[in-house]
Amino acid sequence: MGNVLVLAEHRQGVLRDVSYEMMAVAPKLAEQMGTEVVALLIGSEMDELAKKMAAFGVKVLVVDDPLFKDFNADKYQKVFSALIDDLKPAVLMTGHTSQGVDFMPALAVEKKLPLVADVISLEFAGGKLKATRQLYSGKANAVLAFKPADTYLLTFREGSSGSAGCFSQRFGRES
């Protein structure tokens, strides 16, 4: 099985909170799936951030080029399109952020892969990946099961990894 590939989002040289939060969620999912987490950094001069991500004990993949100094949805879509072909990740997870929402739906259409957006929790059981998300002003939750696919795409909502985990990650960021 392919890896759980997580986009470590950053802005102006700083990792975004959602990147830490996904590092609290992705390892649990990878364990259930019997695979490993790979954190992906896309940008320019990424050495320092790569070290920070490696501190989570995950493999870090870096796409480092002045081309990627600023976020651009088309460029990110091209990178992920190639990575999906090469690495065949089981899961591709990004934050449900202004970056994730700007390219993940287009990527899903391009690669004919399933997407669940704004996920608040994940579970892999009996060979099925299920994602929970909110509807109707948060008054109802929907459970969506992915049909079998080579790669499952999902965007993860910031602030839904659980407060305890969130606090410890924030603390980790400062140290």
Next chain:
Amino acid sequence: MKTVVCIKYVPDTSEAEVKVNPDGITVDDSRFSFDINDADNYAVEESVLIKEAQGGEITVVSIGPKKSDVMIRMAMAKGCDKAVRVEDERIAGYDPLMVAKVLAGAVKSEEFDLVLTGCMASDDWHMSTGVALAEELGVNHASMVKKVEVLDGKKVKAYRELEGGLMEVVEVELPAVLTIQTGINEPRYAPIRGIREAQKKELKVASLEDLGLDAAAVNADASMVVLEQLYIPEVVSSAEFIEGEPDEKAEKLASILVKGGLV
């Protein structure tokens, strides 16, 4: 400038009680009041502002039941020129990728330079349909747009609102899809004359077949996800009241903050 604006008829659930039907995958919407999705309302206004500045024509595209004609007529009363409403119960409406395919089918039947739609629907919160639609149409896009400048009829400058109040400015070559944020403008009220004129404007009702689409490509079988269950989440209160004299309260609060790694 030929613009298509895609709008959705959504229930207002901000004050309503939400109940799941016995089928476990739909909600009882019989008591909800429906209206245009908030962000789509801003997209309609933006399309009208662009038409007023640049000239051109606006086509409304919507997927929904007959009762949503009220919403479509209101968009026409504000300045949109014609409309296509797709009505077909076979569409897997819970999957934005399927919805985008249907919208693309409807948009392709129109000439367009620009497609505007709200960046998010207030009922299902996916924030995915507009960007998926751009890919289906094979055109550029910018999402979460808070300001639009038409540069020369071939390009627009789109200001994307990012988290933390930052703006990202991108130039997008037309044709393109822009997903519009609330607050980009001040949606107008429909003038009385506009409401009268709207009744005479063309509103086509189309089935999937009319759009040249195969139901088997956009139904629940075609969707790569299954809506398994809807449920009402348990409301948990985690508020903690700090009791005691002021200095005791301060001490307790400080220790919570230190323990949480917040100071």
